[in-house]
Amino acid sequence: xxxxxxxxxxxxxxxxxxxxxxxxxxxxxxxxxxxxxxxxxxxxxxxxxxxxxxxxxxxxxxxxxxxxxxxxxxxxxxxxxxxx
Numbered sequence: 001x002x003x004x005x006x007x008x009x010x011x012x013x014x015x016x017x018x019x020x021x022x023x024x025x026x027x028x029x030x031x032x033x034x035x036x037x038x039x040x041x042x043x044x045x046x047x048x049x050x051x052x053x054x055x056x057x058x059x060x061x062x063x064x065x066x067x068x069x070x071x072x073x074x075x076x077x078x079x080x081x082x083x084x
Contacts, residue, residue, distance in 0.1 A: 015084050018047035022055055022077040026070040030059045032077065051079040 020040040024032035035055040037048035058077065064070045 015082050016045075018042060018045050018081045018083055020048045020051040020079045020081075022048075022051055022079060023074050024055055024058075024077050025072065025074050026060055026062070028062075028071045030062050032056065032058050032060065034074075035077070038076070045083070047079070047081055050081060051077075054079070 018041065021038040022032075022035045023038050024035040027033050032055050035052055037052060040046075040048035040051075055077065060070065060075065060077075062069050062071055064073075
C-alpha cells in the first residue's frame with residue numbers, strides 16, 4: 001500500500017458512532033457514582049468501558065423535571081462517541 005492509497009482509505013472511511021447507556025446514581029453534589037453499563041453498540045469496540053471511565057467527570061442537574069432532587073436516585077446516562 002502506498003502512502004497515497006493509505007490517505008485515500010482514511011478519507012473514505014466514514015466516522016462511526018458508538019453508543020453506551022449507563023445507569024448511575026446521582027451524588028449530592030451532582031456527580032455520578034455506582035455506574036454500570038446497560039447496553040453498548042457496537043459491543044466489540046468497548047465503548048461501555050470507555051463511558052464508565054468518563055462517568056466520574058460528568059455533572060448533572062440535581063433537580064429533575066418534576067422539581068424533586070435526584071440525589072440518591074439512579075438515572076440513565078446515554079453516551080455517544082464518534083470514532084474516526
